[in-house]
Amino acid sequence: MKKLLSLPLLGVLALTACGTGILPPVTRTLDPITLTMPTAFSLASGVLYLNENQFAKVADVLKNASSLTIDGQALFVGVGDLQTLTIYVRTASGSANALDGCTINSNYAVCSGDESAHKVQDLQIIKGQKMALHLAGAALNAAAKNKSAYFGIKVTSGNTFQGDTVTISDAKATVQF
Numbered sequence: 001m002k003k004l005l006s007l008p009l010l011g012v013l014a015l016t017a018c019g020t021g022i023l024p025p026v027t028r029t030l031d032p033i034t035l036t037m038p039t040a041f042s043l044a045s046g047v048l049y050l051n052e053n054q055f056a057k058v059a060d061v062l063k064n065a066s067s068l069t070i071d072g073q074a075l076f077v078g079v080g081d082l083q084t085l086t087i088y089v090r091t092a093s094g095s096a097n098a099l100d101g102c103t104i105n106s107n108y109a110v111c112s113g114d115e116s117a118h119k120v121q122d123l124q125i126i127k128g129q130k131m132a133l134h135l136a137g138a139a140l141n142a143a144a145k146n147k148s149a150y151f152g153i154k155v156t157s158g159n160t161f162q163g164d165t166v167t168i169s170d171a172k173a174t175v176q177f
Contacts, residue, residue, distance in 0.1 A: 023177045025174050025175060025176050025177075026061055026174070026175045026177075027172050027173065027174045027175075028058050028061050028172070028173050028175075029171070029172055029173075030054070030058065030070065030072070030171040030172070030173050031057065032167055032168065032169040032171070033050065033054055033151055033167065033168040033169075033171070034165055034166070034167045034168075035048060035050060035108075035151075035152075035153055035165065035166045035167075036163065036164075036165050037078070037080075037160045037161065037162055037163060037164045037165070038105065038107075038108055038162065039162050040080075040159065040160065040161050040162060041080075041155050041159070041160045041161075041164075042155055042159045042160075045110065045112075045154075045155065046110050046111055046112035046113075046115075046154065047086075047088050047110070047111045047112075047115045047118075047152045047153065047154045048108055048109075048110055048152055048153055048154070049088070049090060049099060049102065049108065049109045049110075049111060049150050049151065049152030050107070050108065050150060050151055050152070051099065051104060051105070051106070051107050051108055051109050051150070052107075052150070053092070053098075053148050053149065053150065054149045054150065054151055055143065055144070055147050055148055055149040058173060059147040061173075061175055062144045062145070062147045062175060063147075064177055065141075065144040065145060065175045065176070065177065066141075066176050066177055067136075067141050067144070067175075067176045068136075068140050068141055068143070068144035068173060068174070068175050068176070069134065069135065069136040069140070069173070069174050070133075070134075070135040070136075070140070070171055070172070070173050070174075071132075071133070071134050071135075071171070071172055071174070072132075072133055072168050072169060072170045072171030072172065073130040073131065073132060073133065073168070073169050073170045073171075074123055074125065074130070074131045074133045074166060074167070074168050075128075075129070075130045075131070075165075075166070075167045075169065076125045076126075076127050076128070076160075076164070076165070076166050077127070077128060077164065077165050077167075078127070078160060078161060078163065078164025078165060079161045079163075079164060080127075080158060080159045080160035080161045080164045081127070081158040081159055082125050082127065082155060082157075082158040082159065082160050082164070082166075083124070083125055083157040083158040084122060084123065084124055084125060084155075084156045084157035084158065085122075085123055085125060085153045085154060085155055085156055085157075085166065086119060086120075086121070086122050086123070086153065086154045086156050087119075087120045087121045087122075087123060087133070087135060087151065087152070087153055088115055088118040088119055088120060088139070088151070088152040088153070088154065089118055089120050089135075089139050089140055089143045089149050089150065089151050089152070090111075090118050090139075090143075090149075090150045090152065091139075091142050091143040091146040091148045091149060091150070092146060092148040092150075093142075093146050093148075098148055098150045099111070099150060101113060109150075109152075111152070115152075115154070117139065118139050118152075119137075119139065120135050120136075120137055120139050120140055121133065121134070121135055121136075121137075122156065125158075125166075130169075130170075133168065144175065151168070153166055
């Protein structure tokens with residue numbers, strides 16, 4: 001009889017621990033994300049998003065996530081003089097497409113409206129040098145909960161040209177439950 005009573009008690013304790021930080025965080029390495037500029041891009045161009053769910057391969061880890069952080073490196077390579085960019089993330093929720101309201105091309109979408117709800121981080125860039133980044137916040141947490149992340153960038157200082165690239169690499173996602 002004691003064994004039968006202890007099993008439900010363990011289940012209740014495990015469920016109670018889920019949102020308290022008692023469960024250890026889980027860290028996964030993410031594949032590099034590269035945005036190749038399809039055309040010249042400047043501050044007036046809007047936010048350029050990849051038209052691919054970057055969380056598709058790690059969706060199993062995101063089940064029951066309460067928060068997510070991503071630490072990695074960002075590298076700008078190209079002809080442009082990009083100095084500062086802002087990183088954004090959009091997420092699909094229910095039947096809504098993550099890129100609704102944007103101009104969608106084969107690999108990219110450009111969103112020219114108010115994207116402030118999707119902002120994750122401003123990042124200083126030095127061409128040809130890897131720069132540390134730490135992504136966190138409400139937009140990233142929403143993407144984790146929906147297991148859907150479409151990352152984008154907006155040039156906030158400087159310019160880029162067709163073929164210039166911004167790559168996020170050496171990225172590790174840490175999920176809190």
